[in-house]
Amino acid sequence: MLLLLFGVGLYLQPIAAWAGLALLLFLRLTKVHSLLLIYDLTDRAALEHVRTLATKRTHMLSPDEYGNVSEEAWNRHLNTFIKKTLVPEFQRRKIEHLLAKDLKRNVARLRTRINRIIDRYQPVEQIFEYDGMTGREFELYCREVLQEAGWRAALTPGSRDQGADIIAEKNGRRVVIQCKFYNGAVGNKAVQEAYAAAAFQDAPYAVVVTNSVYTKFAHQLAHKNGVLLMHHTDLARLDLIVTSGAGSR
Missing domain, CATH: 3.40.1350.10 (Trna Endonuclease; Chain: A, domain 1)
Structure with a gap:
């Protein structure tokens, strides 16, 4: 549809058509740049606090007395981390509006990125042999x-x-x-x-x-x-x- 409109505009008003295309590309590139900035700021903050985040995740995802693991507390902790640590930086860069457009989905994406950074940080657990141990x-x-x-x-x-x-x-x-x-x-x-x-x-x-x-x-x-x-x-x-x-x- 956009290509069709551009073609019609190029035939009727070439200058206006090219100006509109340039504006559209500018807006698209600006949005992409802002999204990449959001991800970059998220990665930097997660790396800065990765030791604390890794320890918190270990405790919050530890099995309960029945051996069950719930991710609710850990997700709430990450939501708080995003709200208090990341959002103020997004606001300073004037890019927080991109997060607010689909807040639930975007916050979930940021949680996923943070978890991936913790996964890369977590040391490989030492092999622990239970059999026969006193x-x-x-x-x-x-x-x-x-x-x-x-x-x-x-x-x-x-x-x-x-x-x-x-x-x-x-x-x-x-x-x-x-x-x-x-x-x-x-x-x-x-x-x-x-x-x-x-x-x-x-x-x-x-x-x-x-x-x-x-x-x-x-x-x-x-x-x-x-x-x-x-x-x-x-x-x-x-x-x-x-x-x-x-x-x-």
């Missing part, structure tokens, strides 16, 4: 992960640990860790042990780490008492997590 071997594994991440981590004697399996220190932060190698869900007892051990060791951070999941009541008790519940795949990022205030009694 509880003490799991503690040794956790200590090794912490040491590779720069922590001074030591196993406790066992009989006199008051619930602590590992005591880790880094950058002046002292963390007491209770390791639970389970087939089933980890319950309240582990949270209570970690809390008591942190108090006994005079440590401000109490952590439970497991290869499994936690019960609903364990999550509730941990939240109330400032105990951090972790999966072993999060352990390499413990410093980032405690820096954000998580796990502080």
Whole structure:
């Protein structure tokens, strides 16, 4: 249709037809440039905050006590990130109107881009063999992960640990860790042990780490008492997590 109109206009008013085509191309190229700018600004912000975003996604997409994963909380977090971090920059560049034309669809596209950047950042998880592993071997594994991440981590004697399996220190932060190698869900007892051990060791951070999941009541008790519940795949990022205030009694 546009070509037909251009042809008719070129026959009747050549100058006007060429001027209209130039204007149309200008508007189209301007829109494309603005969209590319939106994507570029999104990528830059995601890369700048990728460590925090990766840690948040790991926690928000962790299985619940029934092994189910819900993306709702993570999508809400990304929506907030877009609203508070990206939109002000879009407004400064006067390109936010392109996002508002189909807000739901465009925000979903930005969430997809951010997730792809996190996927590229996330380190390949270390192969973890469960078969035949004992509880003490799991503690040794956790200590090794912490040491590779720069922590001074030591196993406790066992009989006199008051619930602590590992005591880790880094950058002046002292963390007491209770390791639970389970087939089933980890319950309240582990949270209570970690809390008591942190108090006994005079440590401000109490952590439970497991290869499994936690019960609903364990999550509730941990939240109330400032105990951090972790999966072993999060352990390499413990410093980032405690820096954000998580796990502080």
